[in-house]
Amino acid sequence: MKKQGLESMGRRKFKATTNSNHSRPVAPNLLNREFEVGRPNTVYAGDITYIPTQEGWLYLAVLIDLYSRAVVGWAMSERINAQWVTDALVISIWRRRPGKGLLVHSDQGSQYASELYQETLNANGFICSMSRKGNCWDNAPSESFFHTLKTELVHHRRYQTRAEAKQEIFEYIEVFYNRQRLHSTIGYQTPSGYEEQNRNAA
Numbered sequence: 001m002k003k004q005g006l007e008s009m010g011r012r013k014f015k016a017t018t019n020s021n022h023s024r025p026v027a028p029n030l031l032n033r034e035f036e037v038g039r040p041n042t043v044y045a046g047d048i049t050y051i052p053t054q055e056g057w058l059y060l061a062v063l064i065d066l067y068s069r070a071v072v073g074w075a076m077s078e079r080i081n082a083q084w085v086t087d088a089l090v091i092s093i094w095r096r097r098p099g100k101g102l103l104v105h106s107d108q109g110s111q112y113a114s115e116l117y118q119e120t121l122n123a124n125g126f127i128c129s130m131s132r133k134g135n136c137w138d139n140a141p142s143e144s145f146f147h148t149l150k151t152e153l154v155h156h157r158r159y160q161t162r163a164e165a166k167q168e169i170f171e172y173i174e175v176f177y178n179r180q181r182l183h184s185t186i187g188y189q190t191p192s193g194y195e196e197q198n199r200n201a202a
Contacts, residue, residue, distance in 0.1 A: 024110065024113035024114065024115075025113065026108045026113055026130050027128040027129055027130040028129070028130070029129060029130060029131055029132055029138055030103060030105075030127065030128075030129035031043065031045070031103060031105040031129045031138070032138075033137070033138060033140070035066055035140065035141055035185075036066075036185075037065075037066040037067040038067070039067060040065055040067040040068060040096075040195060041065060041067070041096050041097075041098035041099070041102060042067065042098075042101075042102060042103065043065070043066045043067070043102070043103045043104075043105065044063045044064065044065055044066070044072065044073075044092060044098075044102065044103070044104050044105070045063070045064050045066055045105045045106070045139055045141050045142045046061065046062060046063045046064070046073075046085070046088065046089070046104065046105065046106040046112070046142065047061070047062060047106065047107065047139055047142035047143065047145075047146065048060065048061045048062075048080070048085065048109070048111070049146045049149075049150075051154055051159070051165050051169065052154075052159070053159035053160065053161060053162050053164070053165050054158070054159065054160045054161065055078075055160075055161050055162050056078060056162070057078065058076055058077075058078060058159075058162045058165050058166065059076065059077050059078070059079070059080050059084065060074065060075075060076050060169060061074060061075050061076075061077075061084055061085045061087075061088040061111075062074045062088060062142065062145065062146075062173075063088055063089060063092045063104070064141055064142060064145060065096070065191075066141060067195075068186060068191040068192075068194045068195045069141065069145075069183050069185060069186060069191050070178050070191035070192065070195065071145070071173050071177060071178055071191075072092040072095060072096050073088045073089060073090075073091040073092025073093075073095065073096075074088050074091065074173060075087035075088040075091060076162075076165075076166050076169065078162060080111065081111065082110075082111050082114035082115075082116040082117055083116060084111070085106075085111040085112060085114075085117055086114075086116050086117045086120050089104070089117065089120055089121070090120065093124060098124075098126075099125075100124070100125030100126070101125065101126075101127060102124075102125075102126045102127065103126070103127045103129055104121060104126050104127065104128055104129065105129040105130070105131070105139060106128075106129075106130055106131070106139070107130060107131045107138075107139060108130045108131065108133055112128075112130065113130075145177075148177075148181075149169070149172065149177075152172075153168065153169070153172050154169075177191075178190070178191050178192050179191075179192045179193075
């Protein structure tokens with residue numbers, strides 16, 4: 001590597017985003033790692049991560065439709081709070097119009113257990129599911145998305161501003177990930193292509 005002028009990418013500093021040490025009620029793990037879903041808008045999985053910039057951390061919350069692995073809702077903020085994760089949920093509702101009975105899975109973080117987030121779920125007739133405490137495998141599709149985002153984009157960039165990071169992450173999700181990137185779990189199709197093909201087949 002030295003002869004070729006190559007350098008390995010070092011492990012990034014860990015930034016905790018989940019605070020499960022709270023007194024709010026938590027939901028059972030109803031998803032139970034059943035990640036293969038037969039219909040769209042029946043199971044969403046949500047999670048949060050952080051993006052480093054020279055201005056400070058930028059936090060990203062997403063919701064993924066497990067049917068097609070499409071990112072159906074997302075929000076970015078410089079603060080971790082209940083409003084931010086609820087915004088991602090509201091965007092998914094506005095874009096997809098899921099019906100009552102939608103299962104929405106997340107970890108046990110305080111943002112997801114908050115009154116605001118839970119009230120939004122209840123108002124729309126959605127069912128809450130949460131991973132077991134400290135068990136990332138219970139939300140593997142969301143973890144996989146964040147790993148892909150950081151491997152393919154974030155770890156190759158040094159963002160000067162949060163606005164710069166927001167723009168590139170928006171383009172990655174909406175232009176590349178949902179519409180161009182192939183996924184092995186859906187037969188090496190794009191999320192949008194998979195949904196369109198199956199909609200036409202129906």
